[in-house]
Amino acid sequence: MRYALLFLYAILSVSCQEEKTLPPQNMILGSWSSIDNTNQFANKRGFEFFPDSIFEDKYGFFSDRFYYSDSVNDPYNRYFRYFGTKSKYALSKDSLRLFNPAIQKWSSYKVEKLTPDTLIITTNVKDERGGTFIKKTYKTDTIPDFDAIYFYSSPCYGSCPVVSLLIKNNGDILYIGGANVKNKGLYQSNIGKEAFNRIQEKFKRADYMNLEDAYSAKVTDVSSVDIYFIKDNKVVKTIEDYGADGPNELVWAYFPLELIEQELDLKKLEIPDDIAKEFNIDKDYKDIVFYVGERMGFDFLIRLSDNI
Structure with missing residues (x-):
């Protein structure tokens, strides 16, 4: 013994x-x-x-x-x-x-x-x-995938990027640069499936489906972001985060999306006449996509993605 x-x-x-x-x-x-x-x-x-x-x-x-x-x-x-x-x-x-x-x-x-x-x-x-x-440490195996993600960042009292973008699981991106960005206007690009999976993994680390629908910091004049998660052509989850008040993993997941345009090989897009008419967009106006807004930006990019 x-x-x-x-x-x-x-x-x-x-x-x-x-x-x-x-x-x-x-x-x-x-x-x-x-x-x-x-x-x-x-x-x-x-x-x-x-x-x-x-x-x-x-x-x-x-x-x-x-x-x-x-x-x-x-x-x-x-x-x-x-x-x-x-x-x-x-x-x-x-x-x-x-x-x-x-x-x-x-x-x-x-x-x-x-x-x-x-x-x-x-x-x-x-x-x-x-x-x-x-x-x-994170366990993400049981957290559901999504097919696409829509991201919008609003203006603020300063130099916040005003951005709308739609990223699909094949890597296709539609991007609208409104203000305080390097590339203003409407563009398309592709980041590849692996890069999409890395973005998705970050949101899965945040356990996105179980997050609150809205977070709001007790500050003024800062930017707000809106995120739509899409599965089988349906929006399965939306999150609004004002002033980066959400959990760290959520902020870490979306923060790089605000300026992702600077890392992309962008191709300028023209708005088809029928879509411009449908959304009442004046194609002759210099900043036609300056303030598309959160919901209009989503509807517009989804409609455009079905057309190209």
Whole structure:
């Protein structure tokens, strides 16, 4: 009996040592969500680290100044240049370095704590912020797929992108850029089925079918987004999120869609005469798709998708 207990103790000791010596490069892998509650945007921060020294910043990377799609005198033509959500990282001992492609610089953080479920990073650099993050895991196998998704982002008292887009599961995209975007007007593109599946997986991580129909932050003059999920030609779920008040996974899923146009190979589209007449659109007006609105944008893009 004594030998059996000694043998069990030896196994447990080895197991504990293996857990303690788990390499940081493995421990950091996965999705991390901020628990900073100082304001509504601080707790939306998040990262996902992959084995090939690639990480995803859930907010993405943006230029630190405005660009203009046309005249600098038109306040509705200014936009931030978007560099996507993924970049490079390096982890060694108690140091985490993240590369920002928007400014072509590395940001350095001190790793105060890294366990399988907690990451704490700090920095002394102005305008950069550390924080405490918790590991997130997801089971999405039982969450239903959707065939298409419609996304709309409204104007705000500022430079929010005004966008309507429809993405189908074959990768086809119809896009309307209204204001504060690089490409204003009506376009089509294709991102491929794999890219659609990645978008779908993000919304499944948010458990989209079980979310509230509407979220609203207690702030004013900010943008609202509306999302329609379509299955078998029917809208099976709609979500409105004013001021990014929804769960982190929801915001992380739709945030890149606002500026996806900057990553697309776009083809300009002309509105067929019969559809223009049906929606009472003046084709001679310069900004014919400036304020199509949430519901009209949906009806218009669905109708257009059946025609091309």
